[in-house]
Amino acid sequence: MDINLRILKIEDTNEYWEVGFKNPDKDMFYYTGTTHYPTKEEITTFIEKSTSDDERRHFLICSKENNILGEVVLMDIDDEYRSCGFRIAIFNKENFNKGIGYKATKEALKVAFNEMNLHRVELEVFDYNPRAKAMYEKAGFKEEGVKRDALYINDEFHNVYIMSILKKEFMEG
Template sequence: MFTRKDGFAIRPLRADDLEMYYEEGFHPLDPAVVYFTGGTADFSKEEIRAYLNKISQDSSRFDFAILNPQGRIIGEVVINEIDQEVRRANFRILLFSQAYRHRGIGSWATNFALDFAFQELNLHRLSLEVFSYNQAAQAMYRKVGFKEEGRLRHAILDGEKYADLILMAILEEDYHQLRTGGC
């Protein structure tokens, strides 16, 4: 699976991506990434190596690298927690640098993930969680078809104040309706 647009590409993330994945995404980690994902600020190269080895063996997930026109990894698209019996999975996307945000790359990569989830994996439901203070991500998710399904009030700390965790999902009928131009 490989797709391109305006010089950018999406392909499966591989264990041999370690050096570039670590250098571009985690060394140093963009503070905005920590803020918008609730992630940890520091990962060692060995932790990233172990993570890549672990996910490459996990059949309940698909991890894709987003590459810039120079072939550098600038982010990832992940479909994980796949339940084939119920036909559902979780989704997440991450662009490692602010330089690539608000340029349509996230929407393009998310649409790729939707096509993969509903056409290749034959899923019925794809869901995600997003922090209430990440309004840009919420807007992008809505734009591509995700709908808010609920809110876990005061589920996370934003500095010293609480913030909500928003639950969003897109169903296969929503996806097909959007792709065929239906209402």
């Protein structure tokens, strides 16, 4: 499936709410470790903050018809250390296993390394999401360590893998 990334804007609030959060996909919430179902007001406030935050580049993952499929975020951008965090969500499980996450990840890494001249991008992935971990490895991320029993969801503790990719690894890959 062809996708493109575009920066989240205030004008996207209604569609973002409708597609991702009005009737949320429970699998998407589980795989992202989300336990709170936000209200439309909370989403509106979140978008207002996200679009004005210099330490965040929040992209929407869109189909070629420009429909929102999910989001990818470069966050906690640290210009001094040239690093940032990364997160991604595909809003509907009907779009899982179609390569959308991989393509969006690669596009976001191009922005991080080529446009923003960052050196390092890191993420966290949960032990119950081996599909995502495999996709991150395919995109070039390396496992750095494990935070044991760091996430408590559905009455269980889970390990959290720390992964990162460096600019030179991305350029070589």
